[in-house]
Amino acid sequence: MITYKEFEVIRTLLKADKTPTDIATYVYLNIHYYVFKSKDEVAELTTSLEKKGYLNNGKVTETAIEELRPLKVNNAVILAAGGSDISAKSVYNMPKGLFMKNGETLIERQIRQLKEAGIDNITVIIGYKQELFFFLIDKWRVNIEINPDLKKNNIYSLYIAKNSLGSTYILNCDNYFEENPFSQYEYNSFHATVYKEDAHNELVVKKNQSGRILNIYSCVKSGECIYGHAYINFELSRRLVQYMEKEIDDFRVSALFWEEFINRHIDDLDMYVREYPSNFLYEFDSIQEIQNIDGLFLSNVSGWINEKICSVLNCTEDEISDINVLQKGLSNILFTFVVRDERYIFRYPGDSTHFFIYRKNECVANRLAAQAHVDDTYIYIDEQGAKISKFRENCIDLHGKYYTDIELMKQIARKIRAFHDMGYDLPNWKEYTYDPIWQCERLFKEASKIKGDLFKIFEKEWIMLRKLQHYADMDGVKHTMCHNDINIDNILMTETTLDIIDYEFAGYNDPGYDFGRVIAGIDYEVNDPKIKQILEAYFDRPATEKEYLHWMAYSAIHNWYYVGWALYKESINESSRDWMIFFYKQAKKLAAWCLPQYEAIYGYMEDPTTTPLN
Numbered sequence: 001m002i003t004y005k006e007f008e009v010i011r012t013l014l015k016a017d018k019t020p021t022d023i024a025t026y027v028y029l030n031i032h033y034y035v036f037k038s039k040d041e042v043a044e045l046t047t048s049l050e051k052k053g054y055l056n057n058g059k060v061t062e063t064a065i066e067e068l069r070p071l072k073v074n075n076a077v078i079l080a081a082g083g084s085d086i087s088a089k090s091v092y093n094m095p096k097g098l099f100m101k102n103g104e105t106l107i108e109r110q111i112r113q114l115k116e117a118g119i120d121n122i123t124v125i126i127g128y129k130q131e132l133f134f135f136l137i138d139k140w141r142v143n144i145e146i147n148p149d150l151k152k153n154n155i156y157s158l159y160i161a162k163n164s165l166g167s168t169y170i171l172n173c174d175n176y177f178e179e180n181p182f183s184q185y186e187y188n189s190f191h192a193t194v195y196k197e198d199a200h201n202e203l204v205v206k207k208n209q210s211g212r213i214l215n216i217y218s219c220v221k222s223g224e225c226i227y228g229h230a231y232i233n234f235e236l237s238r239r240l241v242q243y244m245e246k247e248i249d250d251f252r253v254s255a256l257f258w259e260e261f262i263n264r265h266i267d268d269l270d271m272y273v274r275e276y277p278s279n280f281l282y283e284f285d286s287i288q289e290i291q292n293i294d295g296l297f298l299s300n301v302s303g304w305i306n307e308k309i310c311s312v313l314n315c316t317e318d319e320i321s322d323i324n325v326l327q328k329g330l331s332n333i334l335f336t337f338v339v340r341d342e343r344y345i346f347r348y349p350g351d352s353t354h355f356f357i358y359r360k361n362e363c364v365a366n367r368l369a370a371q372a373h374v375d376d377t378y379i380y381i382d383e384q385g386a387k388i389s390k391f392r393e394n395c396i397d398l399h400g401k402y403y404t405d406i407e408l409m410k411q412i413a414r415k416i417r418a419f420h421d422m423g424y425d426l427p428n429w430k431e432y433t434y435d436p437i438w439q440c441e442r443l444f445k446e447a448s449k450i451k452g453d454l455f456k457i458f459e460k461e462w463i464m465l466r467k468l469q470h471y472a473d474m475d476g477v478k479h480t481m482c483h484n485d486i487n488i489d490n491i492l493m494t495e496t497t498l499d500i501i502d503y504e505f506a507g508y509n510d511p512g513y514d515f516g517r518v519i520a521g522i523d524y525e526v527n528d529p530k531i532k533q534i535l536e537a538y539f540d541r542p543a544t545e546k547e548y549l550h551w552m553a554y555s556a557i558h559n560w561y562y563v564g565w566a567l568y569k570e571s572i573n574e575s576s577r578d579w580m581i582f583f584y585k586q587a588k589k590l591a592a593w594c595l596p597q598y599e600a601i602y603g604y605m606e607d608p609t610t611t612p613l614n
Helices: 004-014 023-029 039-052 062-071 106-116 135-140 154-160 234-247 258-264 287-292 304-313 351-355 359-371 406-423 436-451 459-473 511-515 529-539 545-571 579-602
Strands: 075-080 122-126 143-146 168-172 190-196 204-207 213-217 223-232 272-276 320-325 332-339 342-349 378-381 387-390 480-482 491-493 498-500 507-509
Touching: 004 023, 004 039, 004 062, 023 039, 075 106, 075 154, 106 122, 106 135, 122 154, 154 234, 154 258, 204 223, 204 272, 213 258, 223 234, 223 272, 234 258, 304 320, 304 332, 304 342, 304 378, 304 387, 359 378, 359 406, 359 480, 359 507, 406 480, 406 498, 406 511, 406 529, 436 459, 436 545, 459 545, 459 579, 480 511, 511 545, 529 545, 545 579
Parallel strands: 075 122, 075 168, 122 143, 190 272
Antiparallel strands: 168 223, 190 223, 204 213, 320 332, 332 342, 342 387, 378 387, 480 507, 491 498
16 A cells, blocks of 8 residues: 555656656655655655656656555535625625635636646535526536525535535635645545644644644634645545534534534544645635735725725825735724825724714714814715725824823813814704714614613613713703714824824714713722813813813713613624723713712702603
8 A cells, every 4th residue: 555655756746747857856845735854755755666666767657546546536515605704794795705816716716726636526515695606607517505504604514515525625715725735636534724823713733643633622822723625535524424414403513613523523533634834825714814815805895995095095006005904993894005105094894883873973073173183194084984094103002001191181182172172063063963872772772682671781870871961961061073982092192193083983962972981091080180180181271160070971971872882782793892891880980970969959850761850
């Protein structure tokens, strides 16, 4: 029986266009995963294969090909049904497999590479936007199978393809290979892997000395990660299908990746690793990974982005370079780019933003901020949510400074005042009216559809906050255009600039609401002298006792709104991190301080939704 290393020499030579003059060097350099220790080892194997009659003057003999016959690959299955990952995000106008690079879709590149390797029997499992894949039937003569239940993970897609499993390559439609990794022959079942320093969101393998997979697991800092394609031979396929048929209806199984299902039975399923360098194969499960494939990002996101950039910056597509997809924010998707040596940032709105963001308000507010030189990064914004800004280089990390550096907070307060002054007496101001308590009620109602009756759970808090708004509104403070979300993430500071950015929550309302995370910081008590200094910077004079009370009241209301925001985010399976408990504590602390003072001024009231003022 031919050994694994002998097999790799023969297979590599079969893929060569012509017999290489230096066989050892050619084989050593043309295998893109770890097999041989050195060229000398390859040379020794070559000599041995010549003696066994498998090679003749560097050419593979018929004897060798006959030896390989049981190792022949029969077919391939491409998993392209996914609809619950980034391909479903509104920023993408097609499934991931149909992203194009150099005029060729990713899935067609895979199909072409398979066919070039002699694999003609190809089955594609589709589901999400399935009709967009139908052209593959005529163009590439592939088989199409439909996954009818996209709520289940890709183990269910593999189950749909169970009749096609034999000596089979398994691919995901988002794989991209710099060179063709496929062959007519494979020695044993394997899964491609790539070592990653950051493996928090990956499946990682544990293997023995021979490379056999012993365990597949997650939640580690770094390691050899499941990545790219796999191959399963006849015996593994037979056992895998038996296990799937017994267990596929178990809800705990249908939520698994197919590799996790393999791990359930890893003692009975012999599978080995094939470790590739990170620059050989790619896949993209997150938006950041798209940029790893040159030319893939801007060519495939919603088509008007290129046009928008060119129109606003008066440039051509060829002048757009150095795309850098940033970490997805809590509401948006962001990427930076360079045009004529200047770096800009483009914002594309996230899926859930339409519920609590009024783009018309944002446009008006951001333009006012630019006029007031409160946001000098502003370049362009429209009511669809697209935004282009200057990218501030070398921003100062404000963690440890925000709240504690009183001069910084005073500078922010002056910027807020400049913005507010620009927004008073705004024409058609009623179009931009923003009632924080009403907006918060909307969020609670929507989140309650998933989380239960949140108004009942937070009944006492709602009575407190409704009372507080009724009292504060009796103060008669004039409304203006407000930012409504001023926090550390929306302050950009360099050695020479300070900008307040991101006006997504803007509206015409009480100016005190803008101080929720300016004077209600973690480090401030409700009567902290620092708050008086911040308000003095805002008013350009000391605040009166009534102004102080009013601004604290609306800071409480600000934090209560964001409790609703966090609950809504959680209800649609988007993390709000640890913000919910922060906002909850702040709202309760401030409301408890303000209410007795308002009761002393205006008299006691019960729940303002049922009882009028005394």
